[in-house]
Every structure is written in structure tokens, then in C-alpha cells.
Amino acid sequence: MNASWPATQWTLICRAGAMHPAERSEALGRLVAMYLEPIQATLARILTGRGVPAARARQWAEELAANFVADRWLQGDMLGRLDRGGPARFKTFLYKCLADFAVDALRAAARERAALRTSAERAARGTR
Numbered sequence: 001m002n003a004s005w006p007a008t009q010w011t012l013i014c015r016a017g018a019m020h021p022a023e024r025s026e027a028l029g030r031l032v033a034m035y036l037e038p039i040q041a042t043l044a045r046i047l048t049g050r051g052v053p054a055a056r057a058r059q060w061a062e063e064l065a066a067n068f069v070a071d072r073w074l075q076g077d078m079l080g081r082l083d084r085g086g087p088a089r090f091k092t093f094l095y096k097c098l099a100d101f102a103v104d105a106l107r108a109a110a111r112e113r114a115a116l117r118t119s120a121e122r123a124a125r126g127t128r
Contacts, residue, residue, distance in 0.1 A: 003041045005038045010090075013027075017077070017080035028074060028079075031073065031079075032069055035069075039069070039094075040058075041061070042098050043064050043065055046098065046102040050106060067101075068097075068101050072101070078097065
């Protein structure tokens with residue numbers, strides 16, 4: 001999973017942020033096809049850099065990439081709020097969004113592990 005970033009196509013990005021449903025849908029489909037692999041690769045690198053074992057990071061990155069695209073691109077308005085600032089700026093913005101998304105996922109996983117640990121400790125003591 002070592003995909004490179006595609007050239008920034010501002011026209012396509014602007015269409016993906018458009019309000020017209022047909023225009024938005026077609027553009028989003030093309031963006032997802034272009035960016036999904038680089039998003040997965042970037043998330044895997046971020047997770048590995050945060051101590052997640054490489055095999056688990058790659059697997060988790062696939063899941064997180066799908067969630068990121070669904071939450072931020074398809075259901076959210078991330079692309080509609082972008083300023084056209086040039087190719088480097090879009091990729092920098094996207095990387096920052098991905099890093100924040102990965103950190104949020106890591107924190108949520110840590111909270112879930114802590115809650116399970118607390119529940120298991122209470123069960124072992126026979127308390128609620």
C-alpha cells in the first residue's frame with residue numbers, strides 16, 4: 001500500500017463540493033476512485049507512526065479510509081468548504097484531516113479498551 005497522490009484537480013474538487021446532487025455525486029465517485037488508495041496508505045503510515053503494528057495498521061487503515069470518505073466527503077461538507085489554494089495546499093489540508101481522523105480513532109479505541117478493562121475488573125470483583 002504505497003499509493004502516490006494524484007495531481008490536484010480543482011475543478012473536480014469544486015464539483016464534488018457542489019450543491020447540485022447529480023454533479024456532486026459523479027465528482028465524488030471520481031475523487032474516491034482517485035484518492036482512496038493514497039488515503040489508505042497515508043492512514044497506515046500515520047497509524048504505524050503512532051505505534052500500531054504494520055499489519056494491523058494496514059487493515060485498520062482500510063476501514064478508517066472508508067469511514068473518512070463516508071463521514072467527511074459523502075455525508076459531510078469538507079469539500080464544499082475548501083478554499084482553492086493550490087495543489088500543495090489541498091494535499092496538506094487532506095493530510096491534516098487524515099491525521100486528526102486517525103488520532104480520533106486511536107483515542108476512541110483507547111477509551112473502549114479502558115471501558116472493557118474496567119468492566120472486566122468489576123466483574124472479577126463481583127460489583128457493578
